[in-house]
Amino acid sequence: MKSRRFISDIGEFGLIDRIAKEIKVDASVIKGIGDDAAVIKFTNDRYLLFTTDMLIEDVHFTLREATAFQIGWKALGVVISDIAAMGGLPKYATVSLGLPKGLSIKFIDQFYKGMRELSAKFKINIVGGDTNRSKKIIVDVALLGEVEKRCLVLRSGAKVGDIIFVSGTLGGSLKEKHLTFLPRLEEARYLVENYKLNSMIDLSDGLSSDLNQIAKASDVGAIIYEELIPISKQAHSLEAALNDGEDFELLFSLSLNGARRLSSSWKMKVPLVQIGEIVKKNLGLRVITKAGRERRLVPKGFRHF
Amino acid sequence: MKSRRFISDIGEFGLIDRIAKEIKVDASVIKGIGDDAAVIKFTNDRYLLFTTDMLIEDVHFTLREATAFQIGWKALGVVISDIAAMGGLPKYATVSLGLPKGLSIKFIDQFYKGMRELSAKFKINIVGGDTNRSKKIIVDVALLGEVEKRCLVLRSGAKVGDIIFVSGTLGGSLKEKHLTFLPRLEEARYLVENYKLNSMIDLSDGLSSDLNQIAKASDVGAIIYEELIPISKQAHSLEAALNDGEDFELLFSLSLNGARRLSSSWKMKVPLVQIGEIVKKNLGLRVITKAGRERRLVPKGFRHF
Numbered sequence: 001m002k003s004r005r006f007i008s009d010i011g012e013f014g015l016i017d018r019i020a021k022e023i024k025v026d027a028s029v030i031k032g033i034g035d036d037a038a039v040i041k042f043t044n045d046r047y048l049l050f051t052t053d054m055l056i057e058d059v060h061f062t063l064r065e066a067t068a069f070q071i072g073w074k075a076l077g078v079v080i081s082d083i084a085a086m087g088g089l090p091k092y093a094t095v096s097l098g099l100p101k102g103l104s105i106k107f108i109d110q111f112y113k114g115m116r117e118l119s120a121k122f123k124i125n126i127v128g129g130d131t132n133r134s135k136k137i138i139v140d141v142a143l144l145g146e147v148e149k150r151c152l153v154l155r156s157g158a159k160v161g162d163i164i165f166v167s168g169t170l171g172g173s174l175k176e177k178h179l180t181f182l183p184r185l186e187e188a189r190y191l192v193e194n195y196k197l198n199s200m201i202d203l204s205d206g207l208s209s210d211l212n213q214i215a216k217a218s219d220v221g222a223i224i225y226e227e228l229i230p231i232s233k234q235a236h237s238l239e240a241a242l243n244d245g246e247d248f249e250l251l252f253s254l255s256l257n258g259a260r261r262l263s264s265s266w267k268m269k270v271p272l273v274q275i276g277e278i279v280k281k282n283l284g285l286r287v288i289t290k291a292g293r294e295r296r297l298v299p300k301g302f303r304h305f
Numbered sequence: 306m307k308s309r310r311f312i313s314d315i316g317e318f319g320l321i322d323r324i325a326k327e328i329k330v331d332a333s334v335i336k337g338i339g340d341d342a343a344v345i346k347f348t349n350d351r352y353l354l355f356t357t358d359m360l361i362e363d364v365h366f367t368l369r370e371a372t373a374f375q376i377g378w379k380a381l382g383v384v385i386s387d388i389a390a391m392g393g394l395p396k397y398a399t400v401s402l403g404l405p406k407g408l409s410i411k412f413i414d415q416f417y418k419g420m421r422e423l424s425a426k427f428k429i430n431i432v433g434g435d436t437n438r439s440k441k442i443i444v445d446v447a448l449l450g451e452v453e454k455r456c457l458v459l460r461s462g463a464k465v466g467d468i469i470f471v472s473g474t475l476g477g478s479l480k481e482k483h484l485t486f487l488p489r490l491e492e493a494r495y496l497v498e499n500y501k502l503n504s505m506i507d508l509s510d511g512l513s514s515d516l517n518q519i520a521k522a523s524d525v526g527a528i529i530y531e532e533l534i535p536i537s538k539q540a541h542s543l544e545a546a547l548n549d550g551e552d553f554e555l556l557f558s559l560s561l562n563g564a565r566r567l568s569s570s571w572k573m574k575v576p577l578v579q580i581g582e583i584v585k586k587n588l589g590l591r592v593i594t595k596a597g598r599e600r601r602l603v604p605k606g607f608r609h610f
Contacts, residue, residue: 007413008406015436018410019417025430029397038432040397040449043348052447053435054401060437092334092345096359096445101313101610105323108312112324125330127343130358131320132365133609135441140401142357142447144345304438305406 012305034217035155036082036202037145047152049145051082057137059304061179068107070179071139072114078204079143080122080183081248085202086154087192088147090124090185095141098134122185151192153252158199158218162278163259167270168249170207171235171242178246187270188250195262200252206243206301210251212285221283224276224297226290242287245302253278317610339522340460341387341507342450352457354450356387362441364609366484373412375484376444377419383509384448385427385488386553390507391459392497393452395429395490400446403439427490456497458557463504463523467583468564472575473554475512476540476547483551492575493555500567505557511548511606515556517590526588529581529602531595547592550607558583 004010010018020033030039030047037051055061055075066074076093083090095115099108119126124143132138167184184202191197199218201210207229215222231241254262259274266272279286285297309315315323325338335344335352342356360366360380371379381398388395400420404413424431429448437443472489489507496502504523506515512534520527536546559567564579571577584591590602 005409005411006406007404007408007410010410012436015413019413019434019436022417022421023431024425025432026428029430029432032430032432033434038397038399040432048449050397050399050432050447050449052399052401052433052445054403054437054443054445056403056437056439056443059403059439092343092355094343094355094357094447096357096447098359098361098364098443099312099610101311103312104310105312105315106310108320108324112327116327120329123331125334125337126328127330127334127337127345127355128357129324129338130445131317131324131609132359132361134361134364134443136439138359138361138403138439138443140357140359140435140445140447142355142399142401142445144353144355144449304436305404 007305012303015305031154036085039152042146046146046148049083049086049088049147051079052140052142053078054138054140066179068110069114072111073118074179075139075141076115076118077181077183077248079141080185081202083143083145084183084185084188085200085250086147087151087188087200088145090122090143090145092125092127092144093119093141095126095129095139097129098132098136098138100135100137101133153192153197153200155199155201155214156217158214158220158253158278160220160278160280161256162198162253163256163274164222164224164253164276164278165272166230166249166251166275167272168247169230169232170247170249171232171240171244173244173246175234177234181248183248184250184270187268190268195254195258197252197254200250203247203249203251204245206245207251208242208297209299209301212299215285219281221279221281221285222276223279223286223288225288228273228275230271230273243300312610317608320610336459341390344457347451351451351453354388354391354393354452356384357445357447358383359443359445361443371484373415374419377416378423379484380444380446381420381423382486382488382553384446385490386507388448388450389488389490389493390505390555391452392456392493392505393450394494395427395448395450397430397432397449398424398446399432400434400444402434403437403443405440405442406438458497458502458505460504460506460519461522463519463525463558463583465525465583465585466561467503467558468561468579469527469529469558469581469583470577471535471554471556471580472577473552474535474537475552475554476537476545476549478549478551480539482539486553488553489555489575492573495573500559500563502557502559505555508552508554508556509550511550512556513547513602514604514606517604520590524586526584526586526590527581528584528591528593530593533578533580535576535578548605
């Protein structure tokens with residue numbers, strides 16, 4: 001038997017499970033590690049949401065492809081996307097930076113311009129941060145939001161018979177979208193205010209991987225249909241749409257009745273399509289091919305380890 | 306005239322001022338960038354506090370000197386120290402990590418052991434995080450806390466005539482204390498619950514630099530007395546006690562009457578000493594030497610840029 005000594009031996013999800021297992025939280029924490037954001041008791045009718053995401057030069061972006069404006073935009077965008085996927089509204093952000101000594105002032109100005117443009121759009125207050133010397137550019141944004149109790153959506157509530165929806169188009173995000181995407185906050189808010197979603201996640205690791213997260217958390221299986229997957233122009237294949245990371249679209253499920261009502265009334269610009277349904281756990285994750293065959297869907301999204 | 310093109314040309318504080326100048330916040334933000342933590346409207350009698358700090362391998366610690374346990378302890382300790390310096394109580398933390406692929410699982414276990422030991426001591430919930438691949442170890446902790454309105458202490462409230470106090474002993478922290486310090490949370494809470502402090506900061510950059518932060522924010526000057534500075538055993542000189550960073554002690558000011566009451570009633574284990582007084586702004590920052598001479602105190606603490 002192979003001994004497990006290094007992070008790369010247990011993988012990213014093995015690592016997160018290992019960390020989460022040892023951490024105890026008190027009764028004020030509705031949901032800790034294991035969703036897009038933490039959920040914390042707040043007022044009678046609302047919860048606090050709390051999330052953080054780190055971007056590292058040459059891991060999440062390179063200076064060859066990304067402008068300073070885009071890096072600032074993306075760093076805030078990824079955490080807004082987390083809060084959106086919980087059904088919430090982002091409110092307050094802190095920004096920790098690691099910066100090379102020789103970085104130009106213009107870079108910083110443009111970085112914050114990107115961040116401010118997005119924060120202004122969604123009425124987010126940047127309230128603090130930390131600046132440090134570093135060889136590579138590092139950006140960590142922590143975001144605090146809130147959500148009405150009735151609007152909260154977790155990964156773990158998917159029910160057998162739910163219809164699975166996805167927003168936008170998928171795949172090929174690395175060609176540009178991952179630096180310029182608009183988080184689906186308005187869409188998510190419209191959805192949670194008007195429908196009872198049973199589960200939701202934002203697509204950061206890739207459809208196959210993120211659908212697996214919903215299935216695992218909800219103790220269910222899922223079937224999706226190849227011909228229904230909305231493949232983006234930038235994706236070179238169905239496989240790319242299934243497995244590419246950083247789409248930052250919404251993946252969610254709701255009851256058949258809700259799905260019917262939603263499909264007939266959706267009027268926002270971003271497309272919303274049904275791609276499959278939630279099934280019993282023992283069926284696992286499956287894809288129905290265009291030829292009508294059934295195959296296993298293997299979660300293949302981006303992994304850090 | 307030298308043109309200012311790079312971060313290193315404007316320095317760390319120049320950089321922070323430049324960022325802060327362009328950022329707008331709404332009326333729910335009592336205090337944004339520029340204190341130990343942000344202060345946000347919350348309930349009738351309390352504020353939310355929100356802060357973040359990043360540690361980077363070979364900048365804030367090295368693997369030669371620091372154990373994994375100590376790195377975890379320190380990463381949480383520095384943000385607890387920020388919340389303590391506002392008079393608040395820490396509540397919820399998120400932990401973003403950058404980790405080399407070849408890092409051992411044992412390292413991660415020990416890192417979280419250090420973090421959990423400190424979080425358990427102060428009843429902090431670790432509620433989320435993010436794990437990423439990185440060449441150097443990076444840790445960013447964001448911490449959410451709260452404070453009763455009457456207990457909130459900012460950097461900006463120091464008044465002419467206030468007596469300046471410092472906790473513990475100063476200098477030489479890099480020999481060990483910066484990895485093992487206990488944040489002065491219990492001391493700070495005792496102080497704000499029993500005294501009206503006019504200003505407070507935690508000593509992270511060094512006494513001269515952090516006293517300058519209080520003076521700038523409060524629009525005052527300060528005089529301190531060489532013979533009153535509590536020099537730690539690890540500090541090799543008075544200069545070290547004045548300028549070394551990462552003491553993580555409390556520096557605060559309160560009225561003369563409050564100071565008298567405090568000096569005669571302080572019973573906690575950590576020593577508390579008067580080191581000087583707040584004076585008018587035009588006097589600047591001054592030190593009275595042991596020989597009774599007066600000299601300017603030049604802020605010389607640690608700078609990233």
